[in-house]
Amino acid sequence: MTHSDSEVVLRTVGLSKKYGRLLALDNLNLEVRRGQVYGFLGPNGSGKTTAIGLMLGVLRPNAGHVELFGLDCRQHLATVLKRTGAIIETPAFYPHLAGRDNLRVFGLLSGEVTRKMIDETLDFVGLGQRGKDKVRTYSLGMKQRLGLAVSLLRDPELVVLDEPTNGLDPAGMREFRGLIKELGRVGKTVFVSSHLLSEVEQMCDHVGIVKGGKMITQGSVSALLHREDGLEIKVTAPDRAVGVLRGIDWVRAIRRHNDHIEIDAPVSRAAELSEALANERIYLAELRPRATSLEEFFLEVTGEGDTA
Numbered sequence: 613m614t615h616s617d618s619e620v621v622l623r624t625v626g627l628s629k630k631y632g633r634l635l636a637l638d639n640l641n642l643e644v645r646r647g648q649v650y651g652f653l654g655p656n657g658s659g660k661t662t663a664i665g666l667m668l669g670v671l672r673p674n675a676g677h678v679e680l681f682g683l684d685c686r687q688h689l690a691t692v693l694k695r696t697g698a699i700i701e702t703p704a705f706y707p708h709l710a711g712r713d714n715l716r717v718f719g720l721l722s723g724e725v726t727r728k729m730i731d732e733t734l735d736f737v738g739l740g741q742r743g744k745d746k747v748r749t750y751s752l753g754m755k756q757r758l759g760l761a762v763s764l765l766r767d768p769e770l771v772v773l774d775e776p777t778n779g780l781d782p783a784g785m786r787e788f789r790g791l792i793k794e795l796g797r798v799g800k801t802v803f804v805s806s807h808l809l810s811e812v813e814q815m816c817d818h819v820g821i822v823k824g825g826k827m828i829t830q831g832s833v834s835a836l837l838h839r840e841d842g843l844e845i846k847v848t849a850p851d852r853a854v855g856v857l858r859g860i861d862w863v864r865a866i867r868r869h870n871d872h873i874e875i876d877a878p879v880s881r882a883a884e885l886s887e888a889l890a891n892e893r894i895y896l897a898e899l900r901p902r903a904t905s906l907e908e909f910f911l912e913v914t915g916e917g918d919t920a
């Protein structure tokens with residue numbers, strides 16, 4: 613088993629799924645590498661749950677296949693699932709049992725799980741203090757975190773979560789996002805679906821955008837947000853700056869908003885740009901790659917707004 617950063621942990625190859633005549637997934641190709649926190653972003657009905665069901669061997673594809681850890685998921689289902697933790701729906705807990713006793717039950721079902729593993733997992737999801745309380749006293753957010761604990765019990769390499777923050781209040785969502793980021797920090801590979809752009813932007817380092825069962829685009833969140841061809845500056849003398857910028861042949865377009873100027877130009881020429889302005893005694897108060905919010909980007913690529 614290799615642990616290089618570039619190892620592909622999860623891959624779908626030409627994955628398609630039909631329900632009757634409805635093509636719910638259409639030739640989906642995606643790739644998640646070890647250590648990534650990958651957001652699978654798409655509006656409701658775009659095929660996210662279907663894709664996850666195929667990844668976990670719950671559904672059978674009409675075409676294509678899923679590889680987990682380089683193994684075909686249908687041929688090696690038991691092996692790959694041992695290395696994977698997942699929540700598709702909030703698991704049904706025993707409400708009259710304590711949280712930690714529920715973990716014991718799920719731990720027994722899934723093989724050798726020690727008391728220490730249970731306590732560590734409870735601490736990780738922030739239920740260390742509430743582990744002895746009955747689950748019927750838990751809030752939805754706590755139940756959802758207990759669900760995450762179940763998926764983490766056997767210390768999986770890959771964690772697959774289908775819209776885990778659905779139905780949580782803002783505080784519960786924030787806690788859960790924090791946990792997902794923490795999973796990334798401790799080296800887990802995380803695949804998490806969401807229809808909320810801002811959420812993916814906050815918790816993921818990579819994103820795949822899906823619409824109508826098709827992958828629209830995927831890549832690192834920062835690369836998708838910071839396009840390589842735009843700069844934004846704030847200068848001391850915007851009128852004169854516009855004049856100077858017009859004289860530079862690799863500046864393709866300029867848009868001025870008071871003292872802010874948006875420039876279509878390669879980010880790699882930022883230093884030259886600042887030098888050209890400084891030569892005319894115009895000084896930069898700000899210079900940055902032009903950021904596109906994921907929301908704006910999502911709208912652009914899917915032709916839809918936030919479906920929250």
Ligand SMILES: Nc1ncnc2c1ncn2[C@@H]1O[C@H](COP(=O)(O)OP(=O)(O)O)[C@@H](O)[C@H]1O
Pocket residue numbers: 631634636654655656657658659660661662663
């Ligand atoms: N069991 C099913 N039978 C028929 N159609 C389904 C079934 N499950 C999902 N669909 C349809 O497939 C499409 C994708 O659904 P789904 O994978 O649940 O999307 P998402 O999780 O992104 O909301 C939707 O149009 C949905 O109505």
Ligand SMILES: [Mg+2]
Pocket residue numbers: 660661662774775
């Ligand atoms: Mg779904």
